[in-house]
Amino acid sequence: MDTTNKKNIFPVNTKEEKEKLSEALGISxxxxxxxxxxxxxxxxxxxxxxxxxxxxxxxxxxxxxIFARKKMSMERAKNSIDTYYTMKALAPEYLLNRDPANQQFRASMEHYNVAPMPQLTDRLTRVYALRAVDREFSPHMLTDWSKYTMMLVDIQQWDDLSLAEEVVIDLSNITLQHVVAFTPPVLKKLVACYLKRYSFKPHSIHFVNAPSIADATLSLLKTMVKTKIANRIFIHSKEGYSTLHHHISPKYLPKDFDGEGPELKDMHDAYLAKIDSYREWFLENDSYVVREELRQGTPISYSDVFGMEGSFRRMTVD
Incomplete structure (x- = not known):
C-alpha cells in the first residue's frame, strides 16, 4: 500500500458531512x-x-x-456510558486484556480483515466491511477477531460521527468450523456488545456469498434482535455483490467487494497499525472498570444485560 495515501483511509468527517449531520440531528x-x-x-x-x-x-x-446516538437525551446517554463500562466485566473475553502486541492475537489477524469505509454514504451512514481472508480457523480466532473489531470501534468513535452503520460481511471463506463457533450464547453476547455497549444503529446488515451451512445461524441472529433490526438483515447467497449494490452504492464499498473504495486489506493493515500506536491506551483502559459494590441501587448482573442462560429474548435496544 502507498503510505502517502494512508491519511485518506481513516474516516474523518468532512466539512460538508458535518453540516449535513448537524442539520439531520437538529443540533450543532x-x-x-x-x-x-x-x-x-x-x-x-x-x-x-x-x-x-x-x-x-x-x-x-x-x-x-453517545449523546447524539441517544437522540440527544442526557439520561439515556448516561445509561449508555454506564453500560459501556459495566459490560467489561460481563464480557471480559472481548473487552479486557486487549494487548495488540499479543502473539496469538497478531497471528489471528492474518486471517481476518475489517475496516470502516472512508466516506459517509448519502444517507450519512458509515459502512463497515469484514471477511475471513482464508478458510483457516481455530476456536480462539473468533474471540480475537471480535476483540479486534471492538478495539477498532473504540478508537473510531472518538473522531467519527454518523447517523447509523451499514455492515457488509463476506462469508465466502466460512466453513462449518466457523459456523459451529457461533453458539447461541456467543452470538447473543456479541449482539449485546455491539448494540448495547457501542450503541450501534444498524441501517442494514448484509451477508454476502452466504453458504447454506450458515442458514441456521443467520436465522437465529434474527430472533435475537428487535423486529425492525431483523428486517434490515439481508442475505445474498449466490449472487455475489450484484444484489448488494442495490442497497449500497459501489462508491461506498471496498475495491475487492466490487466497489470503488480502497482495498479492504489496505484499510485493515492501516487500522492495525493505528491500533498498535494506541497500545498504551488499550492497556490503561483495562483498569477502568465498574465497582458494583459502590453502585447506588441494585448492582447490574449478567442476566440484566444478556438475559437468563438459555433465553434468547430480543435485545431491547433503540
Missing part, C-alpha cells in the same frame, strides 16, 4: 461535544464508575457521540 456539533464534556464530568461524580482522565475521551468525542 459544538453543542454535541459540549454535552459530551458534561457527561464526562458526570462520570466523575458516580462512585461506581472509573475516574477516567479528561483527555481519555479525546476532547469528549466518545461521550458526544
Amino acid at each position: 456539533l459544538d453543542e454535541i461535544f459540549c454535552r459530551g464534556s458534561m457527561l464526562v464530568e458526570w462520570t466523575h461524580n458516580q462512585p461506581h464508575l472509573p475516574c477516567v482522565r479528561e483527555n481519555f475521551y479525546k476532547s469528549c468525542g466518545f461521550a458526544g457521540r
